[in-house]
Amino acid sequence: MQTSQTGASAAPHSQTLSRGIRVLEILADADRPLTIAEVAAALGVHRSIAYRILRTLEDHGLVVRDAAGAVRLGPRMAALARGVSRDLQAAALPELTRVANELGMTAFVAVLDRLEVVTLVSVEPRQAQATVGQRPGTRHPLAVGAPGIAIQSLLSPTQWADLGGDAARRAEAAAIGAQGFATSHDEVIPGLASVAVPLLVPGEPPAALAVVYLAGARPAAELGARLRLAAAAITAGMR
Numbered sequence: 001m002q003t004s005q006t007g008a009s010a011a012p013h014s015q016t017l018s019r020g021i022r023v024l025e026i027l028a029d030a031d032r033p034l035t036i037a038e039v040a041a042a043l044g045v046h047r048s049i050a051y052r053i054l055r056t057l058e059d060h061g062l063v064v065r066d067a068a069g070a071v072r073l074g075p076r077m078a079a080l081a082r083g084v085s086r087d088l089q090a091a092a093l094p095e096l097t098r099v100a101n102e103l104g105m106t107a108f109v110a111v112l113d114r115l116e117v118v119t120l121v122s123v124e125p126r127q128a129q130a131t132v133g134q135r136p137g138t139r140h141p142l143a144v145g146a147p148g149i150a151i152q153s154l155l156s157p158t159q160w161a162d163l164g165g166d167a168a169r170r171a172e173a174a175a176i177g178a179q180g181f182a183t184s185h186d187e188v189i190p191g192l193a194s195v196a197v198p199l200l201v202p203g204e205p206p207a208a209l210a211v212v213y214l215a216g217a218r219p220a221a222e223l224g225a226r227l228r229l230a231a232a233a234i235t236a237g238m239r
Contacts, residue, residue: 095209111204
């Protein structure tokens with residue numbers, strides 16, 4: 001007879017909890033408040049099920065509804081987000097602020113989340129005619145974009161294999177050791193470019209320090225050099 005350990009490992013996940021988390025992801029990816037019908041359609045469930053999930057999330061302050069009944073993330077989410085890699089956020093924020101204001105570009109730290117890259121914290125420049133927003137929580141596949149390439153360069157073959165999935169490691173990741181930075185154009189958002197450097201902090205997931213901007217603004221090598229200085233300062237601040 002099999003031990004209970006096998007049965008425990010095969011125990012099903014909570015569908016309700018999974019759906020609630022997925023609702024938060026849907027709202028985070030949306031660029032506007034969503035109606036309950038839109039949330040239900042994105043979740044693939046009946047409107048009544050979506051309503052019950054949203055009411056529970058609303059009770060905990062994780063979502064709020066406007067006067068028209070549309071739903072968006074609530075202020076409690078910001079409080080929870082501040083607790084994610086709190087020390088890394090605290091160390092990165094001053095450097096991101098300096099980089100953003102010196103270069104006139106949005107600067108951010110992105111971290112690895114399975115096969116995706118997620119923006120942890122970002123800063124927009126104080127004075128700029130036009131800036132590119134990069135909201136915390138924004139995510140894109142690890143296989144695309146300069147931050148993804150920079151993070152790939154930090155992963156050992158074992159770590160890469162452990163991620164699973166079918167994505168191939170970018171060839172540019174191997175060149176970061178010599179070049180020191182990664183670049184991308186039109187990969188995540190058409191018309192935008194990014195430069196990123198690896199950011200490896202003990203106790204934190206593999207990360208990248210990056211800027212995003214309108215293509216052709218400045219030489220990539222200049223941006224990469226500035227980001228490397230900022231990454232070194234962040235790493236020193238975490239020791």
